[in-house]
Amino acid sequence: MPPPETVQLLLREIESKDYVTAAHTWRVVLYTRALAEFFGLDRDAIARLSIAAALHDIGKVETPDAILRKAGPLTPDEFEIIKAHPGAGHARLLALGETDPLVLDLVRHHHERLDGLGYPDGLAGDAIPAPARYFSVVDSFDALTSLRPYRRSIGPEAERNAIRELRDGVGSRYCAECVEAFARLHERGEISWIGEHYNDRCVLPPFVGEGSARSARRAERPA
Numbered sequence: 001m002p003p004p005e006t007v008q009l010l011l012r013e014i015e016s017k018d019y020v021t022a023a024h025t026w027r028v029v030l031y032t033r034a035l036a037e038f039f040g041l042d043r044d045a046i047a048r049l050s051i052a053a054a055l056h057d058i059g060k061v062e063t064p065d066a067i068l069r070k071a072g073p074l075t076p077d078e079f080e081i082i083k084a085h086p087g088a089g090h091a092r093l094l095a096l097g098e099t100d101p102l103v104l105d106l107v108r109h110h111h112e113r114l115d116g117l118g119y120p121d122g123l124a125g126d127a128i129p130a131p132a133r134y135f136s137v138v139d140s141f142d143a144l145t146s147l148r149p150y151r152r153s154i155g156p157e158a159e160r161n162a163i164r165e166l167r168d169g170v171g172s173r174y175c176a177e178c179v180e181a182f183a184r185l186h187e188r189g190e191i192s193w194i195g196e197h198y199n200d201r202c203v204l205p206p207f208v209g210e211g212s213a214r215s216a217r218r219a220e221r222p223a
Contacts, residue, residue, distance in 0.1 A: 029053045031138040052106035059089030087120045105129035115172045132177040
């Protein structure tokens with residue numbers, strides 16, 4: 001795993017680039033830890049998965065702001081630029097000397113799909129490394145339940161809709177075992193606090209510094 005100081009520097013880079021991406025990052029870390037504990041993984045595996053989840057979008061620091069923060073639909077060309085971020089993040093970590101395959105695989109392959117229609121490598125089924133296959137459920141759930149420029153309403157109904165969408169995607173996009181495990185955590189009420197307390201309206205979440213607080217306050221201002 002990368003040393004803690006390297007992880008902190010990379011996370012600060014994400015925070016300074018885009019507050020929404022930073023908030024998303026910390027939620028998926030918490031969702032990932034909850035799922036890993038559900039499956040009974042040991043402390044070392046949970047720690048490695050937490051690092052991988054925290055760094056999964058590090059490639060987005062190279063994405064132009066106009067695309068990353070665009071309120072409307074992306075053009076095909078813009079989407080191709082977005083699709084470059086897993087590979088960019090993977091390359092960045094390799095350049096920093098990262099060797100943990102769990103971290104590298106999750107960062108590179110978290111947008112692959114079981115049917116082979118994902119990116120960047122079009123892997124399918126069990127060819128997708130397990131950490132990435134499972135994390136894609138976490139990542140998608142958060143994307144479906146958090147504030148975005150194109151979505152201003154979140155809450156319990158959005159979460160229920162997200163669970164339905166994940167179940168609809170079993171076999172084509174998502175691993176059935178992971179979807180059902182995550183759905184069980186949701187139905188038990190064990191993860192709802194994450195979206196409630198670490199939401200995109202937070203002015204100063206407990207995990208960020210003053211620089212990100214300024215970004216958050218800017219995000220709160222009316223357009």
